[in-house]
Amino acid sequence: MAFALTTSLLEVVTASVIVVFAQVLNAPETGLKYLGKIDFPSDLSPGRVVFYTAMIVGVVYLIKNIVAASEIFFQNFFIQKMSYHFKGKLLHRYAGADYEFYLTRNSSLGTQVVGRDTEMVFSSGMVAIAIILSEGVVFFALIGVIIYMNPSLAFTILGIGGGIAVVITKFVLPWFYQFGQKLQETALYGNQNLIQFFHAFKEIVLLGKGEFFINAYQVHSLKKGKIQALQSSLNVLPRIVIEILFMGGIVVTIGILCLDQESPVHMLGMLGGYLYSGFRLMPGLNRIINQLNIFKSTIPSIERVHREYIMMAAKKNYVDVPEFSFDRDLEIKDLSFRYINVGKDALSGIFLKIKKGEFIGIVGETGSGKSTLVNLILGLLPPCKGFILVDEKYPVNSYQWHGKIGYVPQSIYLTDDTIEKNIAFGETVTDKLRLDAVIDTAQLRDFIDSLPEREKTFVGEHGIRLSGGERQRISIARALYHSPEVLIFDEATSALDNETEARLMETINTVSKDRTVIMIAHRLTTLKNCSRIVVMDKGRVKDITEYEKMDNVFNEVR
Numbered sequence: 001m002a003f004a005l006t007t008s009l010l011e012v013v014t015a016s017v018i019v020v021f022a023q024v025l026n027a028p029e030t031g032l033k034y035l036g037k038i039d040f041p042s043d044l045s046p047g048r049v050v051f052y053t054a055m056i057v058g059v060v061y062l063i064k065n066i067v068a069a070s071e072i073f074f075q076n077f078f079i080q081k082m083s084y085h086f087k088g089k090l091l092h093r094y095a096g097a098d099y100e101f102y103l104t105r106n107s108s109l110g111t112q113v114v115g116r117d118t119e120m121v122f123s124s125g126m127v128a129i130a131i132i133l134s135e136g137v138v139f140f141a142l143i144g145v146i147i148y149m150n151p152s153l154a155f156t157i158l159g160i161g162g163g164i165a166v167v168i169t170k171f172v173l174p175w176f177y178q179f180g181q182k183l184q185e186t187a188l189y190g191n192q193n194l195i196q197f198f199h200a201f202k203e204i205v206l207l208g209k210g211e212f213f214i215n216a217y218q219v220h221s222l223k224k225g226k227i228q229a230l231q232s233s234l235n236v237l238p239r240i241v242i243e244i245l246f247m248g249g250i251v252v253t254i255g256i257l258c259l260d261q262e263s264p265v266h267m268l269g270m271l272g273g274y275l276y277s278g279f280r281l282m283p284g285l286n287r288i289i290n291q292l293n294i295f296k297s298t299i300p301s302i303e304r305v306h307r308e309y310i311m312m313a314a315k316k317n318y319v320d321v322p323e324f325s326f327d328r329d330l331e332i333k334d335l336s337f338r339y340i341n342v343g344k345d346a347l348s349g350i351f352l353k354i355k356k357g358e359f360i361g362i363v364g365e366t367g368s369g370k371s372t373l374v375n376l377i378l379g380l381l382p383p384c385k386g387f388i389l390v391d392e393k394y395p396v397n398s399y400q401w402h403g404k405i406g407y408v409p410q411s412i413y414l415t416d417d418t419i420e421k422n423i424a425f426g427e428t429v430t431d432k433l434r435l436d437a438v439i440d441t442a443q444l445r446d447f448i449d450s451l452p453e454r455e456k457t458f459v460g461e462h463g464i465r466l467s468g469g470e471r472q473r474i475s476i477a478r479a480l481y482h483s484p485e486v487l488i489f490d491e492a493t494s495a496l497d498n499e500t501e502a503r504l505m506e507t508i509n510t511v512s513k514d515r516t517v518i519m520i521a522h523r524l525t526t527l528k529n530c531s532r533i534v535v536m537d538k539g540r541v542k543d544i545t546e547y548e549k550m551d552n553v554f555n556e557v558r
């Protein structure tokens with residue numbers, strides 16, 4: 001702001017020295033009056049008076065433009081710094097949001113909010129406000145100078161400017177809000193189609209649906225192009241209107257002023273100032289209107305970023321409790337859960353106590369609620385009724401509980417990085433000893449030894465260069481890397497062949513000796529070493545039994 005005020009002040013000074021210079025050009029003797037005030041000798045020749053005045057004007061211009069350039073530089077850095085900090089805050093909020101929140105969103109929306117929308121808020125919205133403020137200050141400061149020189153001209157300019165402002169606000173700005181909304185929509189769906197196009201590449205090729213997905217993207221791309229063209233065309237309209245009104249206005253005003261003067265030559269000095277002010281005001285006013293339009297079109301982005309930011313702050317999903325040790329049991333009491341916008345409970349009336357060190361299996365037909373139960377045990381979903389507590393007091397939605405868990409999901413997300421980085425997920429430095437140990441435990445050694453770049457091999461997006469079984473074993477190695485106290489497997493061995501699974505289960509049984517293990521499985525043999533097996537049916541616990549007694553029950557639930 002201090003910069004903006006200095007620039008505005010310098011704009012006024014510049015406008016004034018131009019008036020003075022025009023007067024000096026017209027009548028050099030007037031220059032002596034001004035130069036005398038800053039200790040110049042009083043016997044300068046007319047040529048020297050003009051020369052020194054011109055030098056002063058040049059220096060003032062130089063300073064003004066250096067300050068203006070610095071203002072732009074600092075303004076942009078400041079705004080980009082704010083954008084960087086805000087994106088960090090936004091991502092932290094996303095990271096703290098519960099799983100249910102994610103279930104109502106998709107990656108296109110997330111990337112749009114953190115990417116395009118936030119960029120728009122800062123790079124367009126904030127820059128627009130900054131330009132409107134600084135140009136506004138300059139505009140009114142110059143109007144002030146003109147009021148001082150000629151009030152009627154100043155009020156004519158204000159009248160024209162005010163008229164344009166009213167027309168723009170009433171008729172043009174609402175259009176720009178709609179442009180903003182439509183551009184946001186096309187960006188979201190265009191991006192979504194693009195992501196889907198690359199993710200579903202195999203299916204698209206095999207089903208010959210390339211055209212369908214290309215068209216789905218192109219529709220939004222074309223719409224976006226049309227809106228952008230319309231937006232850019234409408235944005236030059238104010239300049240044309242301003243030029244017509246101002247040029248016409250200035251020429252007419254000059255004409256009126258000439259009526260009161262003996263000769264237009266006498267007006268040269270004054271006119272120089274008017275013209276400078278006019279030519280500085282015109283682009284200034286145009287910039288203000290353009291930036292108002294830009295700002296209006298960023299409002300949908302501001303609204304969406306605000307909505308997402310506030311929504312995630314509505315409740316604190318994960319809690320930070322003092323570090324605790326898991327000593328006795330994990331108790332699930334009268335637990336019910338229903339997904340948002342679903343008519344029936346996914347889980348209801350669940351009572352279950354899992355003792356520390358127990359190896360417990362969960363079976364049940366598809367859709368019976370096994371993964372949902374695990375997500376609640378992981379503290380990712382909040383119960384609608386009942387509770388889950390560790391040792392009767394510690395919440396499962398705590399960072400401390402998460403720190404004790406190694407989770408192997410049904411389908412693992414592999415980053416487009418090396419095997420090593422995927423196992424030591426999110427670690428900057430890999431602990432080589434631990435990495436080697438988990439590679440052995442997860443039966444990955446032979447596979448890694450067969451690769452020319454071993455654990456430094458890139459796996460491709462979603463692990464596209466690996467087999468399903470290799471991906472699952474990387475997932476298991478990732479879960480084991482942090483030596484968790486509790487291991488949770490959600491059909492983690494389903495993609496493995498019988499022999500690999502049998503070998504892996506042997507190691508899982510070995511590592512489970514001093515750990516608590518919860519394992520969802522479809523293959524009964526996977527659960528051979530479980531102390532108890534929970535049979536789920538339609539969101540309820542149908543039975544809690546043992547492996548030896550399972551045959552009948554399992555056949556029934558299948």
Ligand SMILES: Nc1ncnc2c1ncn2[C@@H]1O[C@H](COP(=O)(O)OP(=O)(O)OP(=O)(O)O)[C@@H](O)[C@H]1O
Nearest residue numbers: 103339342346364365366367368369370371372373
């Ligand atoms: N995000 C969701 N939104 C709405 N309903 C869901 C969601 N996820 C799961 N469900 C529903 O909740 C119920 C339980 O699903 P869940 O995934 O827990 O079953 P599951 O036993 O793990 O099935 P599977 O063996 O096929 O993995 C199902 O009816 C399912 O359709």
